[in-house]
């Protein structure tokens with residue numbers, strides 16, 4: 001009997017392969033970054049061929065590090081950056097264009113026209129999303145309209161779309177030689193093209209973007225007992241392993257954090273931040289700027305939904321301090337620099353590089369550093385950057401409490417930024433709630449492994465998974481209410497200053 005489950009986590013900045021045992025413990029991992037292609041302001045692309053090559057490499061090396069073979073894996077799960085759009089030719093296997101990444105804002109005119117033409121309410125009602133550059137629908141439309149030959153090929157059934165889950169599964173299952181073209185509801189719910197209730201592509205939504213239905217992958221479940229397909233013996237695993245789980249990365253982290261009960265929430269701190277609250281089988285429509293999304297759909301069980309607060313720029317603001325400003329040499333130094341001061345010295349930084357996502361949804365916003373005086377130093381800017389991560393999280397937490405009626409008592413956290421102890425302390429202070437980080441911080445890959453392992457009976461049910469979760473570290477609020485409120489009031493003023501900056505009409 002195979003004793004392990006494998007998971008590929010295809011993220012915004014890197015691709016990881018991880019192997020877990022039955023206790024949810026990490027057995028091996030390998031990770032490789034890929035290039036961030038920034039052709040002009042607001043555009044962000046990835047090379048899909050590079051992503052597939054990195055995926056092959058991390059699987060081969062990860063398996064080698066663990067001294068395991070395909071026979072040791074009972075199943076393979078995939079989790080991925082959501083929304084990022086790949087269109088490729090099913091006969092040649094070649095992408096027509098680079099992947100257009102979720103952060104890319106080139107479709108701002110498409111999104112604002114949808115609202116202007118009065119289609120916003122239909123999209124909000126049926127897909128659970130506001131018209132925004134973030135989601136895949138506009139990105140597919142942009143490729144159809146701007147890349148030669150794609151529309152004809154799409155109508156002929158040759159040009160097909162996928163998020164990176166579909167792209168990798170198609171390649172892992174044989175590519176041009178019988179690759180399967182599938183996805184599942186957590187990814188599909190981020191396209192603006194799926195009906196949240198039927199979990200099927202919706203013709204009325206497809207018509208708004210003029211997207212031929214035959215481009216789209218088949219929507220299966222997130223944990224598929226029969227499997228979507230098996231890996232090929234000539235592929236990176238050198239053997240046939242059933243592919244049985246797919247989850248968008250933020251939903252995977254929710255599963256990895258075992259938020260299986262309504263009212264349980266997690267916040268993942270990576271390139272951006274994503275707070276998800278499990279709302280059970282009830283579809284809660286947000287009135288406060290959150291997204292309604294599918295949390296997971298395991299086999300033929302009822303669909304579980306979530307409310308999500310998506311924040312575009314958090315960890316990537318720390319990267320900006322390193323790469324564009326050069327005031328730190330590595331992400332971890334943001335902590336030591338910020339610790340040189342006791343507070344932000346009056347400085348607030350709103351990193352609205354891609355406009356503002358939840359709960360504002362303002363593509364006309366751009367970044368601002370406000371409150372500067374001659375007294376301020378790099379240390380204040382580093383501190384303001386960490387605070388911006390925490391204040392943006394408070395914005396979405398407030399919206400979540402309003403929409404759901406749930407009061408957050410403890411926030412489960414994960415992701416790269418949670419290595420920053422100061423940032424997590426500020427988070428507890430800004431929210432006024434306990435913040436808790438688990439022992440296995442790689443909750444995204446773990447969630448994909450859980451989805452895959454549940455499908456093949458490696459784990460019997462979600463109760464068994466709960467037993468694998470253990471707390472590693474907890475931060476308690478230290479600020480008094482007056483300081484908390486004063487800081488948040490200033491933050492809201494700073495956000496106001498970023499709005500209505502670019503003309504998207």
Ligand SMILES: Nc1ncnc2c1ncn2[C@@H]1O[C@H](COP(=O)(O)OP(=O)(O)O)[C@@H](O)[C@H]1O
Nearest residue numbers: 011013270271315316318331332415416417420
């Ligand atoms: N010690 C740290 N302090 C602050 N930010 C950090 C730290 N370590 C990593 N990061 C940030 O975390 C992000 C990477 O986290 P990760 O969870 O790997 O992201 P993703 O899955 O989005 O690629 C980067 O944006 C990086 O700047």
Ligand SMILES: O=P(O)(O)OC[C@H](O)CO
Nearest residue numbers: 011012081082102270271
């Ligand atoms: O790859 P991450 O961790 O930055 O997550 C990206 C999100 O899925 C975008 O919606």
